[in-house]
Amino acid sequence: MTQSPAVRTTGRSGPVRIGERAARTLVSELARINDPKAALLVGVGPESAVLAAAIEALLPGDRLTVVPAEPLGAAALRAHVTAQGGWVADRVSVIDSLAEAKAEAAEVVIAGEVFSGTTEETRSGIEGLAKYLSNGAVLSVATIATPGRTTGAAAELARQDALYGVGADLVLRNNPPVRVYRLRFTPASPARADRLTPAHRPSSVPLTRGMHIDSNGVAAAGIALGLAALTRVARPSSKLWLLPALAAGPVAAFFRDPERDVPEDPTAVVASADGKVLSVQRLHDERFGDGEWLRVAVFLSVLDVHVNRAPVAGKVVDYFVADGGFVNAMKPDAEHNVAAYTVLDTARGTVVVAQRTGLIARRIVQRAPIGALLAKGERFGLIRFGSRTDVYLPAEAADPLVGPGDKVVGGSTVIARWR
Template structure:
């Protein structure tokens, strides 16, 4: 057996290992698909975090094809997989070379890419040929300078053209950037079979509470300022101000787990907050016909992580210029806003993230082409703000009114007819 050209070779500084967190991120696309699916794992070795994460993601009806990392790995893989019992062994097949595998809906590369630009481009071409229509290729690359010969730059270029998600995994040695690429369009209906994707940007604090990476960074800056103040002015208590601010700043970026309603017709809130208005309107930017718009105001005490209200495919994203009026005021209609446009089986749905008097920073993490599950995190707005959901008026009935309190990803704000 010869090693497939698409299997990456070790980095010059030695092999790059994927820890548990990186492995979970790499296999997130496999884990989120409900129902039967086909997947291909390239460059696998026995008793590794990536293989274990892929095995854990298997469901009845799934087929996982494994390409060993090297000539000596096939026998070890067969022994390791057989030890998991017939339920796992019946769903995994091992092939000697990539060319022997059938096209799959999900292709995962177990070894980070570390080659030159040309080598990386060749590997991506070979791996992309193994994708079924609308399938996703997930690959990792070291995020530290000097750990690749050009793979990082080429993957950044490919992600700009075909990326449907990128995650930075800092808790790995070395840190990794993991890209999800889709080279052919996906069917909108596929989004309805997905669970919200796992994202390492949400750092777990407890089983049910996470902190967004923006909060970790903000708290780190506050603590850094406290340390600097303590060093430069040791007799002053000025350092207490940033030190005491670190906890509430981190709390602002809290990202709790949410239980989604088990109702296919439910449209969930895109954000925590209080309903400002429910109205019918037209907006030529999103097409003909009327839209039902539910506007929600987020105070500084609310969770500011935004979620997709429905399952759909991101087909457009744009930012409209404007002012920074208080988000609860009518003038906020003309504030700076980011619009994420979704194609769904019921029509066009839009999520508008609007800035406020204090909020000046919108984070959006759902690139065009991405498939979003209902309730999936799409980004956040820093400090007080407003989030609007536009639904096709002829297809949905509102279930909330002005003054109602809603919880992002959990409260039902409308129901499809």
């Protein structure tokens, strides 16, 4: 067989198709590695959207090995690859079965079909694919997100995610919706993060080429419009329904998620959020280790973009939430507000990003699990409504380039430079 028994193209209610959006999510780990790499794609046919996305993600030095979904499908796949032209044919090789693949050779392994079998089949399938991963490499797999559509695969992948997950995405714009998991079974060096570009986020809904709306904004706007519809039905003679209806647009706009040009300079530390610099100071904080820290605190008003980005490339090694109050984020007492701390291990030392709540902000979203690698400027979370974001850098290793009152743009403005 060319595929694991756990990989199925049908669920309880019929065929499962991986569309273009889900395919891009499955191959996102391949697409974000800048250096030459080897990848393994298992379980696809000539018309597979996953195969098309993987080919599109290839760089000049890459090598992609493809295993067909059907036992006798290698010939059709080879013909399809050859028809793509010499550039693709030189980088993509088709083998007859998974047994022909070189063990522990790939930096990324992608399952091209959805897992929808039993718990045992899914576990066996993951183990079978994992042995082809090199140290620190990632296995990318998908399962049906609709409850009751699998016979154990969804639950098993959720368990695997809790143990080895370095990122998961729900892709609603697929029929049926699927959840994509990225699993890493052996530790990755923080230095790998320097090779990455920011990951594609399928939960952000594109409005234009350069502007998206985060999924939180889509949900909030949907709730506002639903409230308007209910009010209109309950009180047809009243104009109260206009209030939530008119609020839907501004609420969605608050969660806007623009594309940003991240500086390529390896010595640059970028702002973690849009806003105004409140303070730049040196301090001690034993929670993050001995020594002095350089902290750049940025206030985000309700008019600023609230998506948070990694100021440097690094590996998430810790995440914790400190209890506190909800004081106006511009005031000194905001120091003791509820805050979420994401600790990054980098080639230059430890870097910490603190997401602090404010007077209105009561909800912090952090999407980077421990073990995940973040590229510089990569989205990793957001804070709902007015808030503050602090970046802690080793004081002896970085020099600040901004001061109180300066406006900064998340992912673009250089707030400090490594010495």
